[in-house]
Amino acid sequence: MRIDCKHVWEHISAYIDGEVDAGLRADIDRHLETCEICSAVLDSTRNVVVLVADSRVFELPGGFSGRFHARLERELS
Ligand SMILES: [Zn+2]
DSSP states (O other): OOOOOHHHHHHHHHTTTTOOOOOHHHHHHHHHHHOOOHHHHHHHHHHHHHHHHHOOOOOOOOHHHHHHHHHHHHHHO
């Protein structure tokens, strides 16, 4: 299955948490190898997740996901 960037973003948190199934993980891995944008998204998303996990008291600010995606949309267009 060929997946696009939006598909990757939808699953990126689950991907980082290891909650996607093996087939989807393979699709995302393959996409990441060829897509600089999604590699960057993965890196920054992972940093945020680590930050949240380490601090434990902090949660992603409301609207973070929407703003993040809006920025991505701008960078892609
Ligand atoms: Zn991509």
